[in-house]
Amino acid sequence: MATNACLVVSLWISCLLATTHAATFSSLQRTLVLTASPQAGQVLKAGEDNITLAWSLNTTFASGIDSTYKTITVELCYAPISQKDRGWRKTVDELAKDKTCQHNIVKKPYTSSNTTFTWTVRKDVPGATYFVRAYALDSAGKEVAFGQTTDAHKTTNLFEVEAITGRHVSLDIASACFSAFSIVSLLGFFFMDKRKAKSSK
Amino acid sequence: MEIPGEEYPKRFPLAVDSEHKATEFRLFSAAPPHMRAFHLSWLSFFTCFVSTFAAPPLLPVIRDDLDLTATDIGNAGIAAVSGAVFARLAMGTCCDLFGPRLASAALVLATAPAVFCTSLAASPASFLALRFLTGFSLATFVSTQFWMSSLFSPNVVGTANGVAGGWGNLGGGATQLIMPLVFDLIVLAGAGKFTAWRAAFFIPGLLQTVSAYGIFFLGQDLPDGDYSQLQKSGEKHKDSFDKILSGAVTNYRGWILALTYGYCFGVELTIDNIIAQYFYDKFDVNLHTAGTIAASFGLANLFSRPGGGMLSDFVARRFGMRGRLWTLWVVQTVGGVLCVLLGKVGSLAASVAVLLVFSVFVQAACGLTFGVVPFVSRRSLGIISGMTGGGGNVGAVLTQVIFFRGSRYTTETGITLMGVMIIACTLVIMLIHFPQWGGMLWPPSDGATEEDYYVSEWTAPEQDKGFHKASLKFSQNSRRERGQSVIASPNTYA
Numbered sequence: 001m002a003t004n005a006c007l008v009v010s011l012w013i014s015c016l017l018a019t020t021h022a023a024t025f026s027s028l029q030r031t032l033v034l035t036a037s038p039q040a041g042q043v044l045k046a047g048e049d050n051i052t053l054a055w056s057l058n059t060t061f062a063s064g065i066d067s068t069y070k071t072i073t074v075e076l077c078y079a080p081i082s083q084k085d086r087g088w089r090k091t092v093d094e095l096a097k098d099k100t101c102q103h104n105i106v107k108k109p110y111t112s113s114n115t116t117f118t119w120t121v122r123k124d125v126p127g128a129t130y131f132v133r134a135y136a137l138d139s140a141g142k143e144v145a146f147g148q149t150t151d152a153h154k155t156t157n158l159f160e161v162e163a164i165t166g167r168h169v170s171l172d173i174a175s176a177c178f179s180a181f182s183i184v185s186l187l188g189f190f191f192m193d194k195r196k197a198k199s200s201k
Numbered sequence: 202m203e204i205p206g207e208e209y210p211k212r213f214p215l216a217v218d219s220e221h222k223a224t225e226f227r228l229f230s231a232a233p234p235h236m237r238a239f240h241l242s243w244l245s246f247f248t249c250f251v252s253t254f255a256a257p258p259l260l261p262v263i264r265d266d267l268d269l270t271a272t273d274i275g276n277a278g279i280a281a282v283s284g285a286v287f288a289r290l291a292m293g294t295c296c297d298l299f300g301p302r303l304a305s306a307a308l309v310l311a312t313a314p315a316v317f318c319t320s321l322a323a324s325p326a327s328f329l330a331l332r333f334l335t336g337f338s339l340a341t342f343v344s345t346q347f348w349m350s351s352l353f354s355p356n357v358v359g360t361a362n363g364v365a366g367g368w369g370n371l372g373g374g375a376t377q378l379i380m381p382l383v384f385d386l387i388v389l390a391g392a393g394k395f396t397a398w399r400a401a402f403f404i405p406g407l408l409q410t411v412s413a414y415g416i417f418f419l420g421q422d423l424p425d426g427d428y429s430q431l432q433k434s435g436e437k438h439k440d441s442f443d444k445i446l447s448g449a450v451t452n453y454r455g456w457i458l459a460l461t462y463g464y465c466f467g468v469e470l471t472i473d474n475i476i477a478q479y480f481y482d483k484f485d486v487n488l489h490t491a492g493t494i495a496a497s498f499g500l501a502n503l504f505s506r507p508g509g510g511m512l513s514d515f516v517a518r519r520f521g522m523r524g525r526l527w528t529l530w531v532v533q534t535v536g537g538v539l540c541v542l543l544g545k546v547g548s549l550a551a552s553v554a555v556l557l558v559f560s561v562f563v564q565a566a567c568g569l570t571f572g573v574v575p576f577v578s579r580r581s582l583g584i585i586s587g588m589t590g591g592g593g594n595v596g597a598v599l600t601q602v603i604f605f606r607g608s609r610y611t612t613e614t615g616i617t618l619m620g621v622m623i624i625a626c627t628l629v630i631m632l633i634h635f636p637q638w639g640g641m642l643w644p645p646s647d648g649a650t651e652e653d654y655y656v657s658e659w660t661a662p663e664q665d666k667g668f669h670k671a672s673l674k675f676s677q678n679s680r681r682e683r684g685q686s687v688i689a690s691p692n693t694y695a
Contacts, residue, residue: 085270087482088261097485124394126265166266166395171320174403179314182410186310189417193303197429 023143024093028135031065032072032147033058036132038159046163047123053105055134055147056114068144069110069136074117075101079150079158082128095143101133110136127163213424220674221424222354226361234421235352241420242301242345243365245309245412249338250372251379252316252405253281254473256332258377258492259384259398263328266395273325278474279601280333286594288340293587296347297445297580300428302420305344309413312338316406320399338409343590345369347583350575351423355679356514359525359572363510366571367502367564373473374499377492379404438668440580448658449584454577457629458570458589463596464623465533465566468540470597471619472498472563475605476556479612484549494553501560508561509568521684522576522638526630529569530641533627536562540620544613567593576635576679579672580658638682645683651676 037052038044044051053074057066077100083089091100105119131150135143150157214232215223223235230236256263260274269277288308295304315334322328345365353361383404387397422428423437431437449455477495480486486494509532516524539559546552570589577585600622604615634640636649655676659669 085272086264087271088264127268163266164393164395165323166393166397166399167321167323168396171396171399175317175320178317178403178406178410182310182313182317182413185410185413186307189303189306189310193427193429196427197433 023095025095025098025143025146026093028143028146029061029065030147031058031061031145032056032134032136034074034132034134034147034149036149036159040157041159043160043162044121046121046125046127046161048121050118050120051105051132052116052118053132053134054114054116057112058147066110066112066136066145068138070139071107071137071141072110072115072134073107073137074105074132074134076103076105076125076130077101077133077148079129079131080154081158082130105132121161123164125161125163127161129158129160131158217424218354218674218678220354220671220678222352222678223424224354224356226353226357226364228364233419234424238302238348238352238420239361239365241412241416242305242341242348243368245305245409245416246341246345246365246369247372247375248405248408248412249309249312249341250369251376252312252409253332253336253339254373254376255316255335255380255402255405256281256319256328257474257477257495258380259401262384262394262398263322266398267322267325267328269325269328273329275601275606277325277329277332279598279606280329281336282339282470282474282594282597282601284333284336285339285342286591286598288337289343289591289594290584290587292340292343293347293449293583293585293590294442294445295583296344296586297440297583298442300422301344301348301351302416302422302427303429305341305348306413306417306420308338308340308344309409309416313406313409313413316402316409319402322399339594340587340590342366342369343583343587346571346574346586346590348422350582350586355575356518356681358575359510359513359517359568360507361510362571362575363513363568364507367504367506367510367568370469370502370506370564370567371500374496374502376405377477377496377499381492437671438666440668445581445584448578449581449588452578452581452585454633454635455585455588457633458574458577458585459592459595461529461533461627461630462567462570462589462593463599464626465536465563465570466590466593467596467598467600468536468563468619468623469560469567470594471600471605472560474597474601475612479616480549480552483613484552486549494556498556498560501557502564505561505564506568509565510572511568512565513569513572517572517682517684519685522573522635522682523641524684525569525572525682526633526641529566529573530627530630532562532569533566533630534624536566537620537623537627539563540623541617542620544615544617544620573633576682578658579655579675635682651679651682655679 034055078089092098133148136145319331349361383401432439477491481491543555631641636646639645655672
């Protein structure tokens with residue numbers, strides 16, 4: 001009897017904590033089915049290639065589970081290999097602090113039927129290994145469910161993006177010119193100083 | 202030693218001593234040769250600091266472009282400060298041999314290509330190499346201190362060194378504000394992020410080039426002329442590298458100051474590299490806020506390092522060299538205690554407060570160190586300045602490698618242990634003793650004079666040739682380091 005009471009109380013307290021606590025990833029249910037066009041291991045070029053996405057509700061769940069879903073936001077997320085030794089991309093359970101998904105693809109109102117979207121990989125997406133995740137948000141903008149193109153351990157179906165370098169021929173030439181100017185100036189200084197010393201005698 | 206018939210009072214805008222070094226420091230004047238050289242040297246040193254620490258504020262963009270890991274970033278940060286270890290020693294030698302004007306203009310121009318070529322970086326390896334090469338420019342610190350010590354008399358040398366060094370160091374803080382601003386402007390003009398950061402590096406590069414031109418055309422090594430002129434005319438003899446080097450290396454005071462400078466300036470450089478991340482990770486502030494806190498640490502140099510230099514000159518008036526040494530030990534030890542505290546406090550507000558007070562003390566200690574350095578040697582001033590300056594960078598490398606690399610210590614523990622190390626290593630200042638002035642714990646030796654100390658740097662044959670004349674003048678002018686109990690008055694011509 002006493003143990004039952006303890007169990008009830010502790011369950012009640014944890015429920016209370018869960019509602020007052022920030023949203024965590026582990027509390028979300030994977031109720032969305034999300035597919036992306038890139039094959040596993042495919043390399044996409046930033047600024048050029050497209051990703052076609054399709055998402056819908058997983059019908060094996062009880063109907064009415066999507067009653068709170070108001071918006072779907074689709075994100076490009078870093079795979080574990082691109083998070084290694086990079087604390088600024090760390091996965092943290094508390095969603096407000098989680099840095100796994102830093103590139104928003106699209107935000108659309110929720111419909112239970114199949115939705116598709118084609119996205120051109122933005123130019124400022126860094127070179128890394130990725131997967132795609134979709135969050136279902138409620139009317140308050142809080143995450144309530146998710147779906148992703150990879151498995152729970154984020155090991156399957158990952159693709160790569162090849163980033164632009166940001167280098168331009170004009171910048172390269174400018175660097176070379178300014179550098180040459182500095183060196184020539186330096187030699188000029190030595191020459192002038194020697195001449196000045198000779199003439200001051 | 203006066204040359205009869207010379208009109209001292211009319212030759213210089215400022216009051217000078219028998220070596221024609223200025224006995225006053227007028228901050229808002231640009232009168233040649235003294236104050237003009239001051240402004241040229243601190244400005245060029247400032248641009249070098251801006252270039253060397255231009256990458257950290259842009260790292261959030263650079264790390265994505267070059268696919269850097271945290272280890273790559275840490276290594277590049279260490280590389281940026283390690284190049285200057287030997288560069289500072291080399292710079293000291295060059296100043297002794299060729300004069301600070303040519304030496305600093307040459308270094309600033311020689312490192313400008315590394316800054317311009319940062320726009321070409323394509324990998325973690327090239328990024329590290331470019332930060333390493335750019336870091337060589339921090340050796341302009343030595344030429345700055347050497348130049349000030351050559352142009353300003355003992356009674357204001359601490360102030361001149363402190364303001365020049367402090368305002369140069371300011372570049373490390375200013376760059377945290379300048380580079381993001383330049384980056385934002387370039388992005389606004391339509392460039393992508395990965396192009397904008399590359400283009401932004403042209404600004405520090407151009408600043409360096411312009412300042413080198415300024416030094417060469419407007420600067421002058423000594424009150425009476427440039428090294429090359431004076432060497433040709435015979436007024437200054439061209440010294441031998443071996444003699445200068447052996448004089449510096451055998452003077453134990455240079456080694457002690459090199460060690461202690463590693464625990465004020467070295468600590469300052471370490472904090473420059475780690476503090477933004479520390480605040481970001483521990484207190485969850487955003488990157489901009491963390492950057493601003495980091496910038497304020499560097500910006501305290503505006504008054505704290507000069508303050509240290511002025512304090513050194515101030516206590517020297519009453520207590521001479523012993524006062525300078527005691528004040529240095531006290532201020533640096535308090536800095537160490539505050540460092541221990543910084544690693545222990547738990548709240549954001551307390552951390553920021555402790556950080557700011559800590560920055561004042563650690564930077565003042567840097568200023569106080571260079572209130573002592575000009576007196577360690579007259580002949581080998583450049584190499585001693587270079588050793589001390591290089592020691593600062595060694596301290597930065599060591600501290601980062603021992604406490605802030607990998608996950609052996611949390612950052613807070615690292616900071617506290619760094620504080621303990623500061624306190625321990627600063628104790629060696631007690632071992633510095635000048636026969637003519639004394640040290641912290643022991644009074645001057647009986648009968649020792651300034652001449653004995655400075656003229657003994659020259660051998661008898663060299664003295665016969667008159668090479669030691671400048672050292673004789675310096676000996677007389679430095680007699681005030683005995684403190685107020687001494688009756689001797691300095692030779693001042695107002």
